[in-house]
Amino acid sequence: MISKKQHGLMYSVQQPSKKPVVRWFIAFLVLIQFSLIWPIYPLVGYIEPIILGMPFSIVWVLLCLLLSFSGLLAYFLWEEQGQKRQGQEQQRQQQQSHDVLSKVEQSKILTKDTTTNVSFSGGVKS
Amino acid sequence: MGIVPGLKVSKSSEGYVAGDRSMNLLLLYFVLGASIFSSFAFLGGPGWAYSRGVAALYIIAYGTLGMVPLYFFGPRARRMGVKYGYLTQAELLSERYQSPFLSILLAILTVVVLIPYLTLQMKGAGLVLNTISDGAIPYWLGAAMAYGVVLLYVFFSGVMGVGWTNTFQGIFMLSIAWFLGLYLPKELHGGIGPMFEAIQQEGLGNMLQAPGLQSDGSSWSWAGFSSAVMISAIGFSMWPHFFMKTFAAKDDRTMKLTVVLYPTFQLFLLPILFIGFSAILSFPGIEPADTILPYVLRNMDLPVVLVGLVCAGTLAASMSSGDAILHAAGAVFVRDGLRKFPQLRTAMDQKNVERKVIQLSILLISILAYYFAVISSTDIVSLLLGAYGGVAQLFPLVFAMFYWPSATRLGALTALISGIFVTLVFLFWPELKPWDIHEGIYGLMVNLFSLITVSFLTQKTDSSIVEKFTHA
Numbered sequence: 001m002i003s004k005k006q007h008g009l010m011y012s013v014q015q016p017s018k019k020p021v022v023r024w025f026i027a028f029l030v031l032i033q034f035s036l037i038w039p040i041y042p043l044v045g046y047i048e049p050i051i052l053g054m055p056f057s058i059v060w061v062l063l064c065l066l067l068s069f070s071g072l073l074a075y076f077l078w079e080e081q082g083q084k085r086q087g088q089e090q091q092r093q094q095q096q097s098h099d100v101l102s103k104v105e106q107s108k109i110l111t112k113d114t115t116t117n118v119s120f121s122g123g124v125k126s
Numbered sequence: 127m128g129i130v131p132g133l134k135v136s137k138s139s140e141g142y143v144a145g146d147r148s149m150n151l152l153l154l155y156f157v158l159g160a161s162i163f164s165s166f167a168f169l170g171g172p173g174w175a176y177s178r179g180v181a182a183l184y185i186i187a188y189g190t191l192g193m194v195p196l197y198f199f200g201p202r203a204r205r206m207g208v209k210y211g212y213l214t215q216a217e218l219l220s221e222r223y224q225s226p227f228l229s230i231l232l233a234i235l236t237v238v239v240l241i242p243y244l245t246l247q248m249k250g251a252g253l254v255l256n257t258i259s260d261g262a263i264p265y266w267l268g269a270a271m272a273y274g275v276v277l278l279y280v281f282f283s284g285v286m287g288v289g290w291t292n293t294f295q296g297i298f299m300l301s302i303a304w305f306l307g308l309y310l311p312k313e314l315h316g317g318i319g320p321m322f323e324a325i326q327q328e329g330l331g332n333m334l335q336a337p338g339l340q341s342d343g344s345s346w347s348w349a350g351f352s353s354a355v356m357i358s359a360i361g362f363s364m365w366p367h368f369f370m371k372t373f374a375a376k377d378d379r380t381m382k383l384t385v386v387l388y389p390t391f392q393l394f395l396l397p398i399l400f401i402g403f404s405a406i407l408s409f410p411g412i413e414p415a416d417t418i419l420p421y422v423l424r425n426m427d428l429p430v431v432l433v434g435l436v437c438a439g440t441l442a443a444s445m446s447s448g449d450a451i452l453h454a455a456g457a458v459f460v461r462d463g464l465r466k467f468p469q470l471r472t473a474m475d476q477k478n479v480e481r482k483v484i485q486l487s488i489l490l491i492s493i494l495a496y497y498f499a500v501i502s503s504t505d506i507v508s509l510l511l512g513a514y515g516g517v518a519q520l521f522p523l524v525f526a527m528f529y530w531p532s533a534t535r536l537g538a539l540t541a542l543i544s545g546i547f548v549t550l551v552f553l554f555w556p557e558l559k560p561w562d563i564h565e566g567i568y569g570l571m572v573n574l575f576s577l578i579t580v581s582f583l584t585q586k587t588d589s590s591i592v593e594k595f596t597h598a
Contacts, residue, residue: 029191033359036187037352045180045336047326053319057336061183062396065190069389072194076386080379 025075032068036061149374154384156296157371157450158193159391167398168299168440169250169416175402177415179330181338181346182399187355189392192362195521197385199363201378202528202598215369215524216462222527222595223538224587226466231542232520233463236366239513240455241495246510247448248273248499254440257420266500272441276449277492281485295442300394302439307397310404310422321404328407353563361518361566367454369524456488512553515566519545522570522577530581531592537581545573 034040047055054062149157167185174182203218212218216236220229248269255268263271308318315321325334333339337351363369375381405418412421419440423433460483465471474480519542526533549569552559559565586592 029194033191033356036190037355038348041336041352042348047322047331047334050319050322053317053322055180055322055334057180057334058183058396060336061186061190062393065186065389065392068190068194069386072197072386072389076382079382 021075021078025071028071029068032064032071035064149371149380150376151380151383151387153290153293154371154375154380155387155391156293157374158368158384158388159296167395168443169253169419171395171398172402172405172419173414173416175399176405176412176418177339177402178341178346179333179338179403179406180336181340181351182402183336183338184351184355184358185399186392186395188358188362189395190359190389192359193368193385193388195363195525196368196372197382199369199524199528200372200375200381200385202595203369203372204375204378204381206595206598207373213370213373214458214462215364215366215520216458218595219520219523219527219538220462220466222587222591223523223533223535224591225535225539228535228539228542229462230466231539233458233461233466235516235520235546236458236462237455237491239516240366240451241491241498242510242513244448244451244455244492244495245498247444247451248495250444251441251448252499253417253420254437254444257417257424257437260424269496269499272445273448273492273496276445276452277489280449280453280488295446299439299443299446302436303394303397306436307400310401310426313426314404314408318400321400325403325406330406333406347562349561349563353567357518357564357566357570358514360521360570361514364517364520364524366458367450370454370457452488452492455491456484459487459491460484512549512565515549515553515564515569516546518566519549519569519573522574526577526581527595528598529596531589531596532581532586533577534581534584534587536584537577537579540580541573541577544576545569548572 041060044060045057047057049056051059171182171185174185203212203215206212206218210221212221216229216232219232220226251272252265252267252269255263255272256265259268311318311321315324322334325331332345335345337346337348340346340350372381375384401419401422405412405422409418409422409425412418419436423436460480464483465474465480474483522541522545523533523538526538546569549565552565552568556565559568
C-alpha cells in the first residue's frame with residue numbers, strides 16, 4: 001500500500017519537474033545557435049573591443065562555444081544526478097517497505113516502535 | 127597500428143562495422159573528433175582564414191551545436207541497435223517507415239555524398255606528400271600511397287582499427303595544431319595581438335569584421351553566412367559516418383558524454399585558423415588559398431623535422447577522416463543497398479560472405495574517389511557543400527522517427543525526394559534562388575512541408591512499430 005502511494009507521489013512530483021528543465025535547455029541551445037548567426041551575431045561581430053589580442057568577432061564565437069559546452073555539461077550532470085536520485089529513491093522505498101514489514105513484525109514485540117514508524121511515513125507523504 | 131585491435135573483435139559484420147558495440151569514451155571521442163579534423167580543416171580552414179578572414183569561423187560556429195542532436199537521438203538509436211541488431215541509420219529509418227525502397231535510396235544517397243568527402247581527403251594527402259618531397263613524389267602517387275595504407279587497415283580491422291588509429295592521430299594533430307597556431311603568428315608578427323593589429327592597419331579590417339568575405343573578396347552577406355551555418359549544423363550529425371558511430375558506443379552515458387565533450391575539439395580549430403591569418407600579410411596572393419599551409423611551411427626555413435611533423439599531422443588528418451568515411455560508405459552500400467534485394471541477400475547469407483562484399487565495395491568506392499581526386503577536374507569543394515545540403519535532408523526524417531508518431535512512409539519518401547530535388551535544382555541553377563541563402567535551406571522547407579502534409583493525408587503506420595521508436 002505505502003510503496004504504491006509513494007510511486008504515485010514520485011511521478012507526480014518528478015515527471016513534470018523534468019519537463020521545464022528540458023524546455024529551458026532547448027531554449028538555451030536555440031539562443032546559442034542564433035547568437036552565432038543572424039540576428040544576434042551582427043550586433044556584436046565587430047573588431048572592437050579587442051580581447052586577448054583577438055577581434056571581438058572571434059572572441060564572441062569562442063564565448064558561445066564555451067557557454068554551450070558548460071550548458072551541455074551542466075545538463076548532463078543534472079540528468080545523471082536525477083537518475084542517481086531516482087535510483088536512490090527506489091532503493092529507499094524498497095528499504096522502507098522492507099523496514100515497515102520488519103517493524104510490523106517487531107511491533108508484535110515492541111509497541112513503541114510502531115508509533116514512530118507511522119509518524120515517519122506520514123512525514124514522507126506530506 | 128590499426129590492424130591489431132581488429133584481431134580482438136569478432137569476425138561478424140557487427141564486429142566489423144560497430145566494434146561489437148564496445149567503444150569507450152576515449153575511443154568514441156577521438157573517432158568523432160578526428161573525423162572532423164579532416165584535410166578540409168587542415169587545408170581548407172587556414173585557406174578560408176587566409177582568403178576570407180573571419181568567414182572561416184563558420185566552421186567553429188556550426189560545430190558548436192552540430193553534434194547536439196546526437197545527445198537525444200544517439201542513446202535511442204543505440205538502444206534500438208542493441209535490441210534489434212541495427213548497424214546503420216538507414217536500417218532504423220526503413221524499419222520505422224516500413225520501406226525497403228527508402229533504405230536503397232539512403233544507401234545511394236550515402237555513397238553519393240561520401241565520395242566527394244573522400245575525394246577531398248585524398249587530394250589533401252596527395253598535396254601534402256607532394257609538398258614535403260618538394261615535388262619528388264608526384265601528386266597522384268602521394269594520394270595513392272596514403273590511401274593504400276588506409277585501405278589496408280580499414281580492410282583488415284574495421285571500425286576498431288579506425289578507433290585506435292584515430293586516437294593516436296588525434297592527439298598528434300592537436301599538438302601540431304596548437305604549436306603551429308601559436309608559433310607562426312609569433313614568428314611572423316611577434317604574437318597574436320600584433321598580427322591582428324597589423325591586418326587592421328593594412329586596411330584589411332573588413333576581413334576581421336563578421337561575417338568576413340566571400341571568395342571574390344566582397345563582404346559575405348549575413349543571409350549567406352547564417353544559412354551556411356544553419357544547414358551545416360543540421361546536416362553535421364546526419365553524416366552517415368557520424369550517426370553510425372552511435373551504434374558503436376558502449377552505453378548511453380558514453381554517447382552523451384562524447385557529445386558533451388565535443389566542443390573541446392572545436393576549440394582546437396582556432397589555432398588552425400591563426401595559421402591562415404598569419405599568412406595574410408606575409409605571403410599575399412597565393413592561389414589556390416587551400417595550399418597556404420604547405421606554402422608557408424616550404425617558404426619559412428623551418429627545421430626539417432618540424433615540416434615533417436606538420437605534414438604527418440595533415441596526412442593523419444586526411445587519413446583519419448578518410449578511413450571513417452570509406453568504412454561507412456562500404457557498410458551502408460552493402461547492408462542497406464544490396465541486402466534489400468532478396469536474391470542478393472540469400473546469396474550472401476548462403477555463402478556467408480557479407481564481410482567480404484563490404485570489403486570489396488570499400489575497394490571500389492576508393493577507386494572511384496581516387497578517379498575524381500586525380501583524373502577528373504570536377505570542382506570538389508562545391509560538390510561537398512552541395513552534399514551538406516543533401517545530408518541535412520535526413521534530419522526531419524530522423525527527428526520524426528523518434529518524436530513524431532504520425533509520420534508515415536509516403537510522408538517520409540516524398541519529404542526526402544522533394545527535399546533533395548529542390549536542393550539539387552538550386553545547387554545547379556543558383557540564379558533561380560529567391561533569396562541568397564544556402565540551397566539546402568530551401569530543400570529543408572519543402573522537405574518539412576511535404577513530411578507534414580503527406581503524413582496527415584496518408585494512413586498511419588502500425589502503432590506497434592511506431593512505439594518501438596517513440597518509446598526507445
